Amino acid sequence: MNDDVILDNPVQCYLDETRSLISYIRKSPEEYYSILRTLSMTKDNSHMMGYESVYKLYKALEDVYKALCDDKLSFSKNLKTLINLVLDKLVFFCEMIDSGSTEDMENENIKPYLLYCDKAVAGEIFEPKHLLKLTKSIPKTKKRRKAPAKKIDKEQKDEILKISSLKIARNITIHEEMIARSYIINNQVSMLKAAIADNDMRGIKEACKLLANDTQNLQNSLRMSHENLVNLMQDDTFLINHQDHHGFFVTANDSKYMIPSEYIYDVICESPLNYEVVQNQKVTNYVIESETGIKEDAEIEQIPVYSLSSLFPDQKAKSLNVLDTILIVDYQTQRIGIIVDSVQKFVSVIKKNMPPAFAKFKAVSGLVFDEKYDMIPILNIPEIMRRFRSLRGYDVKKFEAITKKHINKILIVDDSSTTRQIEHTILMANNFNVDEAGDGIDAIEKMKHKQFDLILCDDDMPRMDGKIFLDNVRRMENYKNVPVVVMADTPLEKADAFVSKADFSREKLINTIKRMLKDE
């Protein structure tokens, strides 16, 4: 009992001393000389107490401070981070000593810390970020002991996955190179021995020079390989960073984006003329086929559609597509259609993280490379959907006004339903909005309710022929200047253009109409 009390006191005393030193170094890390003096004492005490891991860490820190005192090392930001990381580890050890888990201390991996301190002392470039990752990924001893068996299994599986990685393959190459180099060194040692035996000073010098050179190279390779292995073992994000990401490269507003396939339900094409407006929202009628495959059983779902370009501030006006490409995306219970200018291709690519400043930026989740080595942003669809929802009706109208080209409305006036159908098909295919009338009276009735941009009429019609129809049109205030194209056997006096039925061609008709509408 008494022995316990005696033993407890030095432990507490040692802990007070080491904690005091840690807080002092944190507070004034540049007080090299005073830190060095205390470091040496605490280091020796750690050895005496049997805390070998703590001793090694203090020894490494002592070397760093010795180098700082001797002006062999500069106190940089990286070095400060490294020192703080070593101190964090020491604090962790103090907690272990405090809780009586000293047995577990020796199982803790402190080699990376020692290696990084060595690197610092040697004046090598080092990146404490890797060590930072390491400190985050090291599970605390207590937690590890309490972890359920399943979790351990998962960790073991991860190790296997990591071993199959390319990084390991690269290390194997380095190791093969090192083995080859060790054989060369062996040969050089034999040469040196022979030179010493012959008392050949020139040979000794030569062999020493070669030996020094190759040993240095071997050391460099070893360090590199060790660092790679440490990074690999500790870099939990390695596999995540190398996962394939699938999706579509799409264009909108002359820029390319990637939409991840995990959100894409379907890709469809739809004529802009087929959209409906429900509660001020443009919707498309999406046909969901039934399980039976019978057309009549198919369900129609009205899905709101938004143009991706409408989200960007500098929308560019463009000619209207005959068919829009729509990506039907869904997230949670919401489904919307995103209209894009084009879908380029389906890709399977490796994602690159955005620079750290974008950590809280939600609209873009990363970058991928295309075949031109351009960086393509990956759109974060939940955020894009949120942005679409927050678009006000006014914004949508404004966007449509900017980007939507005016669709010319043409009225076909002909008593032959076949002729009307042919003309209708030709005009529709050329992006015109087409209405039909069977004769002049029917046409005038329609013209009262709708403003057409051009009239295409026949001459010989029942009830009201072309000539009388044209007289009536010119008397209508809103149709005085609307071009009338006559497609008949003979031209009409008041018509603006004439297309002969005798030598009719699609091109001639379309060119005449475009010329009249100044749409060439």
Place this chain on the structure above:
Amino acid sequence: MVDMSENTALPENTNKAQIEKLYNGNDSSYLIFSIHSKRYALKSTMIQEIMYDMRIHVIPFTPNYIEGVLNCRGVPYTVINVLKLDNAEESEIAEKVFLLFKRDDDQFCIHISNIEVFFEPEEDDIFEDKIKYKLKYIPLFDVDRLEDAMCRDLGKEE
């Protein structure tokens, strides 16, 4: 227990000078660069790389001073137009010169007009916020404010 107070016996001046030297490293050269007609100075050790004629890949929904990202051997660097950040009237930069900063916490660069000169000023010509070059004072470029601005603006909820 160790008494720390007795260990701080170094002469104050010596210590400061030593720390200053250690902090600044061995490379005491500065880079002078220009954005339009305005010149700035930056310690060479803060520069990762200078890149020319790089294509900027636009990132949507970012503030206008973030021109996009450039591809530095597979690593994206945010491109910042300082003139746009400061709401300057003439903010477009015709030249494609990019100054990449050496930082542990982020990857970003600024769009500049020209690299003027690398030079090593005399100790007396270095001030807290400027350096003296050919009888003119050149302000030191504040890199940290860019990082602050980006973190502030990119973290915003709309």
